[in-house]
Amino acid sequence: MLDLPVLELEGVSKHFGGVRAVDGVDLAVARGEILALIGPNGSGKSTIVNLICGLFPLTAGRIVLDGIDISDTPMHARVTCGVARTFQNIRLFGQLTVWQNLWVAQNSGEQRRQSFARRWLGGSRGARDEIERTLEFFGLAHKSNELAANLAFGEQRRLEFARALSARPALLLLDEPAAGMNAEEIDQLDNRIRKVRDDGVTVLLIEHHMELVMSIADRIAVLNFGRKIAEGTPAAVQADPMVREAYLGAPEAA
């Protein structure tokens, strides 16, 4: 059971017209690891996240979550299967309060099995406690009645992270969570991602901030032009000539 990867991509492709945004990528994410997906701009990282969460259909290949093929599962149902995400450009419900943003996101299989009245009308004590704990963890407890649109940028990023966790995902997709954050905030983010992983959530991280990636990733996969060009430990990936070439360009002939 433990050997079974949480997520497997098998020959996953996505073509937009003639553009091969993602082209035959195989990738396995092991349970409990932090896997970072890096690559130059336009290499297909966000497209992979969008394919995993079901934003658009695959051109070819399949996506397997916990041994179950979810390639044709609609987007909302994949959350119930255990996949949650954040967005590169924040997409909160701005006119809802911080509290409500987490409330509407409680859509795990277990949460869905509550009785209709508990889930929709009353709100169980368990659900309330869970929201309070999550807000506490993200340092947003004092903002719980604030409209999400009125939060500062860093708080909005944290709230989106918190919202993704509200559905108790097995696999969390973080799409550039450090973008626009200062050093202190990135430090806190680093700690929070580790803590979430220690609580049993597998993390697929897309990030340009190399310091963060090298610090927390157990493994790194590198994409370029929609193909996977390297995969391994941070040290191995850093030393890989293909990766250096993708980021820095081909070395000139002496």
Place this chain on the structure above:
Amino acid sequence: MDFYLGLVQIIGVHTLLGLSAYCVLLTGQVSLAQAGFFAIGAYVAGMLTVLAQWPLIPALAVSAIVAGAVACAVGFPALRVKGLMLVVATVAFGEAVRLFFFNFTYQIQAGTLHLGPHGAEGFRQIRYFPEHGWSTLDVVLFIWAVVVLVMAGLWWLDRSRVGAVLRAVGEDELAAQSVGINITAVKVSAMTVGGFIAGIGGGIFAHYTTHIEHAQFGVVLATFAIAYPILGGLSNVFGTLLAAVFIQGFLIEGLRFMGDWRNLLFGGLIVLAMNVRPRGLLDAGTTRALKRLFAPGKERSGA
């Protein structure tokens, strides 16, 4: 006096119509089908009390269920399209309903009278209230009891997780799906509840006017239906009530002395109101200010 009681009746029924559009509008859908559901409610309730001799309350319940069922059935195909296309699709539905009743005749002989809908001539003699000795005041009280019940129900739903989910869908459908909300189910449910409320409103309308015909349920009525929640604001149900009072009580009746110039001023004032208060008469800021005024130090929202 009767004039004012009549006005209060109109405002009550139009509040119900506005609330039906409010439910749908919360999910970000502009529906011009509400007049159609209202018409279905009116004809069904009228036929039940006149032709089948049902008491009023069960007749209203059935008209609400029928209108809700039709709204649910219409919701599935209609909500696959968005924005302007949805407006076009719902206008088409509303007109189809109107034209159905334009052609619909089902009459029975009762003594010298022919009772029941009669195509273009409409459905006359829906005389439940006078036959059962209800005074105008009784009718007014009955209408407003229903309005209060519906508003209380919606207010409560609005505070629950249902309201938060409806608003989440209205704000960002993609984000809603990404947190696991089935947006089709949510939108169709909102449409069904909206149809249900419009059905009640239509049923009451048929009984206090005693005479209904297809022309009353056209695009103009559908436009009024969405004008109330849009003008009133979507922060809570009282906005819709306020807008119904403002439009029916002030703009339509209050300006009657101006004759044909009234419609011009009517349009102008709506445009002005929307410019001064783009989020509606009763927006989130005003609601918060009122709360602070009436319950200082106890402000809570959401939880």
